Amino acid sequence: MMFATAALVSSLALTACGGGSDPLDTSTSDSGSGSSGDSITVGSANFPENVLLAEIYAGALEAKGVKVSKKLNIGSREAYIPGLEDGSIDLLPEYSGNLLSYLDNKATAVSSDEVYAALPAALPEGLTVLDQSTAEDKDVVTVTKETAAKYSLKSIGDMKGKNLVLGGPPEWKTRPTGVPGFKKNYGVEFKEFKSLDAGGPLTVAALKNGTVDAADVFSTDPTITENGWVTLEDPENQFAAQNVVPIINKEKASDAVSAALNAVSAKLTTENLTSMMGEVNLDQKEPADVAKEFLSSNGLS
Incomplete structure (x- = not known):
């Protein structure tokens, strides 16, 4: 979690x-x-x-x-x-x-x-x-179906060099499971990190309206299936x-x-x-x- x-x-x-x-x-x-x-x-x-x-x-x-x-x-x-x-x-x-x-x-x-x-x-x-x-209930890096297709995203590592905007809870800026972990485990750096909420309405809205390209959404969240979003694989077990x-x-x-x-x-x-x-x-x-x-x-x- x-x-x-x-x-x-x-x-x-x-x-x-x-x-x-x-x-x-x-x-x-x-x-x-x-x-x-x-x-x-x-x-x-x-x-x-x-x-x-x-x-x-x-x-x-x-x-x-x-x-x-x-x-x-x-x-x-x-x-x-x-x-x-x-x-x-x-x-x-x-x-x-x-x-x-x-x-x-x-x-x-x-x-x-x-x-x-x-x-x-x-x-x-x-x-x-x-x-x-x-x-x-795990944190999962989630993208829209369109973003996944545009950048050929299947796993977290596929975001490397794509210059994307990440959204997540404020603590993700410093936690090992957040921004530092993506760089350490996958070599992924983001164009920008937007502090939102813990997989809540701000995060869901930002992903829907394109304010962020990828976001922290919890795996039990029914909006993932409802919107046809894609959760990226985590082969390095960051989570x-x-x-x-x-x-x-x-x-x-x-x-x-x-x-x-x-x-x-x-x-x-x-x-x-x-x-x-x-x-x-x-x-x-x-x-x-x-x-x-x-x-x-x-x-x-």
Whole structure:
């Protein structure tokens, strides 16, 4: 993800994505007594898929009587990892490869199992990851069908020497999975990098209207198929495996909390995550409502 998903223009933008959730939403719900030690603050990054996953985690915990509060749309890892470290949030859905790359820019793990095995040693003290799901959402460099044909683009390396404009989240300017990585791994330099959002409405609009030639769009984004866009192959594995995984404060990872979240991971797949994102992005359903449907249909509520 590595460590990130997308929305239509009518979806909310960078600091307020999530189909209607307010930035830094601190709403609290209590569906049961729970123990004081089981009170959990669930956070999310600032894009719709992560908000959806946070709502799923929150709902699964509430179903087990855990008191839950939510702080949604916090921002990028630069914003929420410190929150996990200082205890202002306890739990957040993450993407294994991008998380590892963020924590250790020298990490070489690529496969799902390798990345997951490397995470514990890279995590800040006091944090842990629970079971990872098979659901994967990777950053993919995406171009329109016309651009792919014009420049004969099949893989990222084919962009070398083409003088193209790249669009992506602001952090891509310096992250190893962004602009520096394209130069290091493929020798690709761009005419310009435009700071947009994390695979959200700004990115989708820029690719549609030709403001950028290539963009970071998440692999579960239904707008890729809807628009007939082309995702470029990544033979050098700039983007490692990006399995969805809960990252949590160790002190809050009780047996009951861990079991509830691991049950969610056991049911999450790339297919059902992509389907749910279609409901959020294309059908304009609220992430909280889609989360409830997922939990109910999978016996988790």
